[in-house]
Amino acid sequence: MAAEPIVIVGGGLAAARAVETLRTQGHDGDVVVVTSEPHRPYERPPLSKDYLRGQAERSSVFPLGEDWYAEHGVEVRTHATAVGLAPDEHRLTLADGSVVPFGTLLLATGSTPRPLPVPGHDLRGVHLLRTLDDADRLSTQLLQASLETGERHAGTPHVAVIGDGWIGMEVAASARQLGLGVTVIGRGAHPLGRVLGPELGEVFAALHERNGVKLHRRATVTALTGTEGQVTGVTLDDGSHVPASIVVAGVGAAPNVGLAAAAGLDLRPAEQGGGVVVDGTLRTSHPDVWAAGDIASIPSPTYGRPLRVEHWARANDSGPHAARAMLGASDAYDILPYFYTDQFDLGMEYTGFVDGPHGYDDVVISGDPTGEAFAFWLKGGAVQAGMGLNVWDRMPEVEALIRDGGPADRAALESFVG
Numbered sequence: 001m002a003a004e005p006i007v008i009v010g011g012g013l014a015a016a017r018a019v020e021t022l023r024t025q026g027h028d029g030d031v032v033v034v035t036s037e038p039h040r041p042y043e044r045p046p047l048s049k050d051y052l053r054g055q056a057e058r059s060s061v062f063p064l065g066e067d068w069y070a071e072h073g074v075e076v077r078t079h080a081t082a083v084g085l086a087p088d089e090h091r092l093t094l095a096d097g098s099v100v101p102f103g104t105l106l107l108a109t110g111s112t113p114r115p116l117p118v119p120g121h122d123l124r125g126v127h128l129l130r131t132l133d134d135a136d137r138l139s140t141q142l143l144q145a146s147l148e149t150g151e152r153h154a155g156t157p158h159v160a161v162i163g164d165g166w167i168g169m170e171v172a173a174s175a176r177q178l179g180l181g182v183t184v185i186g187r188g189a190h191p192l193g194r195v196l197g198p199e200l201g202e203v204f205a206a207l208h209e210r211n212g213v214k215l216h217r218r219a220t221v222t223a224l225t226g227t228e229g230q231v232t233g234v235t236l237d238d239g240s241h242v243p244a245s246i247v248v249a250g251v252g253a254a255p256n257v258g259l260a261a262a263a264g265l266d267l268r269p270a271e272q273g274g275g276v277v278v279d280g281t282l283r284t285s286h287p288d289v290w291a292a293g294d295i296a297s298i299p300s301p302t303y304g305r306p307l308r309v310e311h312w313a314r315a316n317d318s319g320p321h322a323a324r325a326m327l328g329a330s331d332a333y334d335i336l337p338y339f340y341t342d343q344f345d346l347g348m349e350y351t352g353f354v355d356g357p358h359g360y361d362d363v364v365i366s367g368d369p370t371g372e373a374f375a376f377w378l379k380g381g382a383v384q385a386g387m388g389l390n391v392w393d394r395m396p397e398v399e400a401l402i403r404d405g406g407p408a409d410r411a412a413l414e415s416f417v418g
């Protein structure tokens, strides 16, 4: 009897990289990818950047070409949502009632954006951004508004972005680059402050303000206003109103752990970052089920605690790590978190992990943050994380500083940019 297939649940980068690795590692058994979406697996960073602005081909979001799956004997089931997982019986149940048997299974179910919990969230012109279809809808409206701005309504504030995290700030930059008036409404005192803290949050605030984005800080949205079902603006808790014909909410995301929870797999408590508990091989609490990407809470030997991060790079390297482990590898995952962003003329890469506002007690900046610079977050003198602004290819040096774990040489950090 043929062995049961390896099944991968998910349609993002972790799934794509895992399936690719299974084949490059020589696995020639059946492989099935199950994804809720109508598309083969794709990656999301372009959806708030060049793809959103209409400046990247649709094909560029797919890590594996259309023919790759058939050529490599991989079955992709699109429009297929897994609703039940019975690990002991090795059965995955789909929403249409069909059952997919498996030998081993990888969960790579990613995250879902948090909805905006205010009246008016369902008006036309209000967007969340996670999927390719979300991006297509938003892009169409932004490009249309951009044309109208150029032709008739110069200066009209068109776009309100609710949320000053990465997705909000990237969408704000993209909309502004299309010539639209943009207001970002954030709850904190500094954009991106939750991750970067005030010092570097202000670098991004200044970047956006230099480029004409209006920032509303310490603001809470109480309602969205509309006329005939179409959004007309955003009401804030101080009673002010931001007019907008397009509203984008980027107020965080939650890991899709429902399937894992229903299957009885161990989950990490929310106060420890949430997600599915895995060991260093990315195996869950069931021996035949692995997890990768946004949902995986992975032990970090460097930080001495589990980390769950929602980064492109984590999907890109944990998918392959899990795939190798499913084929028998036993090495422990020890890759530091890494992410990047592009906003206006600023390109940034960041490696490491800072555990919220109390995760660091010192910041060292080297260079000019409006040009080329580095920033380091320290705790007790040891580097926790580092960021390069408009400087590339030096993350391995930053990583070495983090892995060193000892007190850093402050003068060397201050002159790091060179």
Ligand SMILES: Cc1cc2nc3c(=O)[nH]c(=O)nc-3n(C[C@H](O)[C@H](O)[C@H](O)COP(=O)(O)OP(=O)(O)OC[C@H]3O[C@@H](n4cnc5c(N)ncnc54)[C@H](O)[C@@H]3O)c2cc1C
Residues within 6 Å of the ligand: 009, 010, 011, 012, 013, 014, 015, 034, 035, 036, 037, 042, 043, 044, 045, 046, 047, 048, 080, 081, 082, 083, 108, 109, 110, 111, 129, 130, 131, 167, 256, 259, 292, 293, 294, 295, 309, 310, 311, 312, 313, 315, 338, 339, 340, 341, 342
């Ligand atoms: C707009 C945007 C921009 C981003 N930009 C950056 C960036 O610049 N840098 C960076 O580091 N990170 C960025 N990220 C984050 C990065 O894209 C994520 O960390 C990454 O997508 C995680 O990959 P994943 O494969 O774990 O999950 P996902 O990409 O979320 O994919 C999960 C897939 O699983 C499917 N699925 C879920 N549940 C089921 C089920 N029950 N049955 C079947 N299928 C299911 C979903 O439909 C989805 O297709 C961005 C994210 C977004 C949304």
